[in-house]
Amino acid sequence: MKYIKIPFLFLWRAWFYVLMFAGILFMSPLLIALSSSEKLYPYFWSLVRFFSFYLLYGMGCRVEIEKEEEIDRDKSYVFCANHASFFDIWLMAIMSKNPIVFVGKKELVKIPIFGFFYKRVVIMVDRGSANSRRKVYGLAKKRLRYGTSVAIYPEGLVPDEEVVLAPFKNGAFSLAIEHQIPIVPQVYFDCKSSFSWNIFKGGPKKLRAKQCKFILTEGLSLEDRIPLKNKTFDLIYNELINDKKYMKYTLAAKKHEQ
Numbered sequence: 001m002k003y004i005k006i007p008f009l010f011l012w013r014a015w016f017y018v019l020m021f022a023g024i025l026f027m028s029p030l031l032i033a034l035s036s037s038e039k040l041y042p043y044f045w046s047l048v049r050f051f052s053f054y055l056l057y058g059m060g061c062r063v064e065i066e067k068e069e070e071i072d073r074d075k076s077y078v079f080c081a082n083h084a085s086f087f088d089i090w091l092m093a094i095m096s097k098n099p100i101v102f103v104g105k106k107e108l109v110k111i112p113i114f115g116f117f118y119k120r121v122v123i124m125v126d127r128g129s130a131n132s133r134r135k136v137y138g139l140a141k142k143r144l145r146y147g148t149s150v151a152i153y154p155e156g157l158v159p160d161e162e163v164v165l166a167p168f169k170n171g172a173f174s175l176a177i178e179h180q181i182p183i184v185p186q187v188y189f190d191c192k193s194s195f196s197w198n199i200f201k202g203g204p205k206k207l208r209a210k211q212c213k214f215i216l217t218e219g220l221s222l223e224d225r226i227p228l229k230n231k232t233f234d235l236i237y238n239e240l241i242n243d244k245k246y247m248k249y250t251l252a253a254k255k256h257e258q
Contacts, residue, residue: 009199009202016195045098056087061204080168091207100151164237167233176228180218
């Protein structure tokens with residue numbers, strides 16, 4: 001039965017790229033104009049949110065969001081979430097009306113059309129270069145000073161399917177402490193099983209996401225970044241291991257690897 005599904009799965013995944021490229025081309029004049037200045041970035045973000053709804057619902061997915069705490073439109077935050085799918089970016093955009101600048105890997109620049117706009121608005125990092133990571137820290141601090149929020153997937157990579165949550169890097173937590181702004185932990189339960197990096201798996205699903213209670217950094221010093229990192233990790237990890245659907249998929253992937 002699973003082999004019969006493979007051609008349909010390939011068509012479904014191909015449809016994602018058709019939707020993405022067609023949408024970007026159609027909106028390209030606006031995207032170019034609105035990404036030309038930091039002052040226009042809030043309008044660019046509104047367009048990104050519209051595009052995210054178009055893309056995920058166009059893929060036959062539904063979004064179900066639980067929020068333990070709401071974002072203040074006049075504040076900046078550091079968003080931290082688990083990362084397992086290309087859907088994660090669009091889901092985060094749907095969840096936040098606040099303009100967010102993503103810290104992302106430079107390899108995505110190679111994607112035709114998408115990469116052109118990606119490099120205009122994303123803070124790019126070469127994970128293998130210490131110098132690149134230092135530059136990212138400086139650029140992120142600049143954007144936070146302008147009142148924009150920053151999103152960092154603290155795992156620093158997309159882990160293998162059988163990994164529940166990879167260890168976190170320190171950067172997001174140093175930034176949050178230095179600017180005394182809250183961490184917004186977000187948990188994505190179904191993106192991995194819907195659109196994983198394994199092209200033989202997935203399909204349209206209800207994408208459940210949870211925005212947990214914010215973790216405050218007021219009064220913390222840089223010496224507290226490791227406990228802050230551990231607190232954020234534990235919160236997201238516990239949400240994931242207590243979700244039956246997420247763990248069923250993860251454990252099945254682990255069993256397959258073995």
